[in-house]
Amino acid sequence: MLVEARGLWFRYPGQAGWLLRGASAALRRGEIAAVVGPNGAGKTTLLKLMAGLRRPARGCVCIDGASLWDVGEAERLAARRRLVYLHEDPVMLRGSVLENVAAGLLLRGAPRRQALARAREALEELGLSSYADAKARSLSRGLRHLVAVARALALSPEGLLLDEPFAHLDRAKRRLLARLLARLAEEGRAVAVVTHDTYLASRLARRVILVEGGRVAEGGRELLEEASGV
Amino acid sequence: MESLAAIAARSLAISAAATLLAATWSLPLAYAAATRPRLRLAAALAEGLVGVPTVLVGLLLYFLLSRRGPLGFLGLLYTPAAVILGEAVLVTPLLVAVSYQVLAAAVSRYAELALALGAGGGEALALALREAAPELLAAVVMAFSRAVGELGVALLVGGNIEGYTRTMTTAIALYVSMGEFEEAAELGLALVGVMVLVALAVRAARRLAEDG
Numbered sequence: 039m040l041v042e043a044r045g046l047w048f049r050y051p052g053q054a055g056w057l058l059r060g061a062s063a064a065l066r067r068g069e070i071a072a073v074v075g076p077n078g079a080g081k082t083t084l085l086k087l088m089a090g091l092r093r094p095a096r097g098c099v100c101i102d103g104a105s106l107w108d109v110g111e112a113e114r115l116a117a118r119r120r121l122v123y124l125h126e127d128p129v130m131l132r133g134s135v136l137e138n139v140a141a142g143l144l145l146r147g148a149p150r151r152q153a154l155a156r157a158r159e160a161l162e163e164l165g166l167s168s169y170a171d172a173k174a175r176s177l178s179r180g181l182r183h184l185v186a187v188a189r190a191l192a193l194s195p196e197g198l199l200l201d202e203p204f205a206h207l208d209r210a211k212r213r214l215l216a217r218l219l220a221r222l223a224e225e226g227r228a229v230a231v232v233t234h235d236t237y238l239a240s241r242l243a244r245r246v247i248l249v250e251g252g253r254v255a256e257g258g259r260e261l262l263e264e265a266s267g268v
Numbered sequence: 269m270e271s272l273a274a275i276a277a278r279s280l281a282i283s284a285a286a287t288l289l290a291a292t293w294s295l296p297l298a299y300a301a302a303t304r305p306r307l308r309l310a311a312a313l314a315e316g317l318v319g320v321p322t323v324l325v326g327l328l329l330y331f332l333l334s335r336r337g338p339l340g341f342l343g344l345l346y347t348p349a350a351v352i353l354g355e356a357v358l359v360t361p362l363l364v365a366v367s368y369q370v371l372a373a374a375v376s377r378y379a380e381l382a383l384a385l386g387a388g389g390g391e392a393l394a395l396a397l398r399e400a401a402p403e404l405l406a407a408v409v410m411a412f413s414r415a416v417g418e419l420g421v422a423l424l425v426g427g428n429i430e431g432y433t434r435t436m437t438t439a440i441a442l443y444v445s446m447g448e449f450e451e452a453a454e455l456g457l458a459l460v461g462v463m464v465l466v467a468l469a470v471r472a473a474r475r476l477a478e479d480g
Contacts, residue, residue: 051305091383111388119386129381131399132477142385145395175478193386 039102040197040228041065041088041121046097048083057083059252060097065197065228070219072239073232074262075249081232082126084249085199088230089123090114119146122193126201126232128186130174135185136161138174142193153192160192161185165214180206187215197228204231204238216242236262270430272439272451276458279435282348282422283415286355287363290415291408294360298367302375303393311372314364322358323420329354330424346427351435354421359411366407374400402477406470413466417459 041064048058057080065071065088073081086092088099090106099106101117109117122142131138136157143153161167164184169177174185183203190198198219204212219242223229230247233239239246239262246261247254255261301311331337333345333353344350374396382392419437426433428442436455443452 089384091380115386115388118383122386123384125381125384129377131378131381131395132402141395142387145382145385145387145391189385 039064040067042098042100042103043084043088044098044100046084046087046094046099048080048087048092048094048097050083056252058087058094058249058254061249061252061254062097063088063247063254063256065199065230066245067196067228068223068226069245070223070229070231070243071245071247072243072262073230073247073249074234074236074239079249080252081249082201084247084254085123085201085230085232089121089199090118091123119193120195121197121199122190122195123199124183124186124190124201124203126205127179128182130177130182130185133174134170135166135172135174135177136170138185139188139192142189146193156192157188160188163191164188164218178206180208180211183207184211184215187218195227197230198222199230201232202234204233204235212238270434272454272458274431275434275439275455276436278348279416279437280462282351282435283355283412286352286415287359287408287412289352290356290359290363290411294363294411295367295404298364298371299397301364301368302371311364311368314361314368317361318365320358320361321420322418323424325358326354326420326422326424329357329421333425345425346429346433348426348433351422351426351433354425355415355418358418358421359414362414363407363411366410367404370400370403370407371396374403400477402473406473406477409466409469409473413463413470416462416466 043061043063046058046061047056049056061084063084073085075081083092087094090099093107101120104117106114106117131141136154139157139160140153143156144150158167158170161170164187166184166188169181174182177185183206187203203215207215219229219231231242240259244258245256246259247256248261248264297310301307329350332339333342333350334340344353375393378396378399379392382395387395417437419441422433422435422438423441426435426438428434428438436459440452440455443449443455
């Protein structure tokens, strides 16, 4: 088990009620989990909590058994670096696509030449080499999603938490991304994908995390039937 | 009579110095408000003071700097330093309010991305600042525009002294009162030219921020 969330309670500042009430979920190596549920149920928040980007009011997020919020700053940073979270509306920095893909490595202190070389490889994996010199902010939303995936891949994370990565992709690119995620899982990485597309979820994931009414249910594809009813 | 070019040059220099002075405290304050929820009140206060009349700021500064005022011992009244200080105070709310908006958006947008990519807190904030730089520059240029176009502060604490504290706006007011409309119009056109250049600079900075 790479990431385990146990009994998470969370609400945003100023929010009256709890968004998540004792939510528990796990991400396992070598597996793709589909995170489903109605709008505003807390899917994104659950992923952010699992990635260590938000701190729960109560409950525990463990990465390889170590509680993320009970360790020192340096250890938490090292644990966070094992995962990458991708926002549903990918943020592009000023500069080229290549620089954007290298951004994570540069932020982690990698030498520039090495970071750019790795970024080129990641772009090639996604068939985006021809966009390397394009301005990242001029790309379509779908391409920005793929660039964000390349940016995550460049970091070689053990776990990928993707928020609606298929939302703006055409059919060919959806297929390309689905194949890539399947390959990453085969390589032993943990992948979580937030999606509203239950058909896609059923094809992609064997395990389903249903977020609804502040609670989380985990199970197999049968949970998708419940999700499609919400 | 002092040349119009000399008046324009002094006016631009005073306003540039005032803007830079205001930036030294406004940008850190905006950054603090953007990163510490407890200080958001300072940004709200600044927003409320953006439209404060220049003559009111001038009057306040006059009381502070006049011989019997608490800062009278500095001997700044009717000096360029007084105009610089007054204009810096005048543009502070605008600079804080706009920079706060820019930085709050940048911190929420870019710092979260940086953290998601495994950056530490320091690197995340540095990235947010780097990405916000063009828009912060635009805010500074807007503040300069407000400083160069104001009259109340320059008149009340500068005194419109020829060859010393006379600025474009105080000179225009003087020329109009003397019935010398041609000189007033020439300076007015120069002032409009400065405003147009400032608007173009703001536009260029924003385009840089949007397109990268």
